[in-house]
Amino acid sequence: MADGGLALSRRALDYPASDLSGVIPDEAELTAGVRIRAGHSYGFFTDTTLCIGCKACEVACKEWNNLPADHVGMTGDSYDNTGHLSANTWRHVALIERVADRPTEMRPFQSGWLMMSDVCKHCHNAPCLEACPTGALFKTEFDTVVVQQDICNGCGYCVAACPFGVVDLSADDGKAHKCTLCYDRLKGGLEPACAKSCPTDSISFGELPELHARAEKRLAKLHEIGVSSAYLYGMPDGPGATGGIGHLNAFFLLTETPETYNLPRAPTRPADRVAPSLAAGLATVAALAMTAFAVFARRT
Amino acid sequence: MQSLDGVVTLVQEGRFLMQSDAGPYHVFILSHAAAAEPDQLAALQRDQARVRVRFKRGRDTIAMVAHQIERLPGRAASG
Numbered sequence: 001m002a003d004g005g006l007a008l009s010r011r012a013l014d015y016p017a018s019d020l021s022g023v024i025p026d027e028a029e030l031t032a033g034v035r036i037r038a039g040h041s042y043g044f045f046t047d048t049t050l051c052i053g054c055k056a057c058e059v060a061c062k063e064w065n066n067l068p069a070d071h072v073g074m075t076g077d078s079y080d081n082t083g084h085l086s087a088n089t090w091r092h093v094a095l096i097e098r099v100a101d102r103p104t105e106m107r108p109f110q111s112g113w114l115m116m117s118d119v120c121k122h123c124h125n126a127p128c129l130e131a132c133p134t135g136a137l138f139k140t141e142f143d144t145v146v147v148q149q150d151i152c153n154g155c156g157y158c159v160a161a162c163p164f165g166v167v168d169l170s171a172d173d174g175k176a177h178k179c180t181l182c183y184d185r186l187k188g189g190l191e192p193a194c195a196k197s198c199p200t201d202s203i204s205f206g207e208l209p210e211l212h213a214r215a216e217k218r219l220a221k222l223h224e225i226g227v228s229s230a231y232l233y234g235m236p237d238g239p240g241a242t243g244g245i246g247h248l249n250a251f252f253l254l255t256e257t258p259e260t261y262n263l264p265r266a267p268t269r270p271a272d273r274v275a276p277s278l279a280a281g282l283a284t285v286a287a288l289a290m291t292a293f294a295v296f297a298r299r300t
Numbered sequence: 301m302q303s304l305d306g307v308v309t310l311v312q313e314g315r316f317l318m319q320s321d322a323g324p325y326h327v328f329i330l331s332h333a334a335a336a337e338p339d340q341l342a343a344l345q346r347d348q349a350r351v352r353v354r355f356k357r358g359r360d361t362i363a364m365v366a367h368q369i370e371r372l373p374g375r376a377a378s379g
Contacts, residue, residue: 066312068327068363088361149313149338172358172365173314174332184312 009033028191034206036186041143043181043249044195045211046117047218048261049230050202053095053115057194057203058082061091064182064193084262085118087170087177091194092118094261116252116261117194117203120145120166120179121234124246127269128178131161136176143208143249144181152176163243163267181249208249212236215253222253229255233263243268301367303354311345314338315363318353327363328353334367350374 009030029035036042061067070088075081080095096114126145129137136151137158147158147167154174158167167178182192190196195205204211215232222230233240234251240258241247245267258265306320314330330338344351350372355364 064312066310066315066317066327068315068329068358068361070361072360072362088363154332170329172329172331172361172363175314177313 023188023190026189028189028205031196032191032205034191034210036142036189038141041208041249042186042206043122043144043208043211043251044119044192045204045206045215045251045253046119047202047204047215047253048114048116049222049227049253049255050200051093051115051117052200052202053079053093053113054199055082055093056197056199057117058089058091058093060193060197061179062089064185065090065180085120085166085168085178087168090119090177090179094118096256096260114256114260116254117198118261118263119194119250120181121164121240121251122179122181122249124241124249125244125269127161127163127245127271128158128167128176130269130271131157133157140183140186142181142183142186144183144186145178146180146183147176147178149175161270163245163264163269208247211251215251218253227255231255233258239265240267242266244272245269301354301356303352304364305350305352305372307348307350308341308344309348311341314341316341316345316366318351328355328366329358329361329363330369331356331365331367334369336369344369344371 012030015024024030026035062069067088067090070086071083075083077083078095078097082089082092085092094116098112098114122144126137129139129145133155134151134153136148136153137145138148140146152175154169154176156169156176158176159169167176169176182190185192191205195203204214212235215235219230219232230253232238232251233254234248235241236247240251240263243266254261304318304320304326306318308316308318309325310317316328317325318328319325330336330341352370352372353366354368355366358365
């Protein structure tokens with residue numbers, strides 16, 4: 001297979017027919033080169049230099065998860081009429097037009113556009129999960145973060161806690177929604193719908209250690225051919241995985257600053273701010289009590 | 301409130317797809333005000349159950365918000 005690509009599984013030769021009698025066991029082995037097993041960590045590596053903005057991932061996600069179309073209409077923001085992630089949109093292809101490059105400085109090959117398929121990052125230390133008071137958010141056996149709909153009470157703490165602005169409450173059912181990394185598909189041995197539909201393999205699905213190695217190799221290749229601005233966002237303790245988040249199970253290869261892609265430069269866990277906030281509150285109470293005592297003592 | 305009869309063909313969390321008796325498919329979201337929970341929907345899909353759904357139009361979505369689901373006698377014709 002070509003450099004960086006996936007080798008064709010020998011098992012693919014077992015299924016030459018167009019029509020199949022049922023689901024292929026461990027189908028992800030054929031489509032993504034990985035056998036899905038409980039107890040292993042899975043995620044996405046999104047290489048934005050390969051994204052062509054086709055939105056196949058958005059459509060595949062909506063189709064598989066039976067998510068309705070929302071925000072129908074034109075945003076006026078270039079070709080991006082999806083806008084942002086929401087309760088009904090779990091994949092969002094950002095089309096970022098670099099107007100400064102036009103028209104006199106337009107360079108070939110995606111020079112005028114940045115495209116990135118955004119998704120829930122499935123943080124290692126997930127702030128949404130830490131904030132959930134009912135336990136509706138949990139870590140699955142595949143090391144992903146999922147909202148259990150029958151337990152969610154719609155309090156919205158997870159919405160405020162997410163440093164990436166991913167989780168959203170639905171106005172229709174009052175519950176929090178976000179990407180499940182196709183939990184049901186993983187349980188059935190299937191690759192997530194978005195990664196499977198990606199025509200350029202900009203979205204890779206796999207086990208995290210293997211994805212990290214693949215990302216490092218791709219980064220080295222890009223640096224070698226002169227794309228010195230390329231870097232990885234969400235690798236362990238790297239950019240995007242700051243503030244105790246650890247690492248992102250859905251991480252990215254970017255070529256511009258995180259803010260350009262509407263990603264935070266240094267995301268943090270709100271849980272880390274509880275102790276300082278509590279200390280500040282207690283100190284304030286103590287200071288007010290001492291002042292009141294001093295005023296009262298002077299009067300008497 | 302409008303109502304529609306049909307067969308539940310697909311369920312994901314609190315969302316379900318229903319093929320109406322007239323033929324077209326419609327996406328429904330289970331309302332927070334409905335007297336049903338998302339995990340009760342799976343049985344309707346498993347049985348390919350015929351149901352009557354009372355609904356309102358969704359806000360800023362191409363979907364209906366189901367406020368009441370009534371199971372009807374019979375099930376989808378196979379084949």
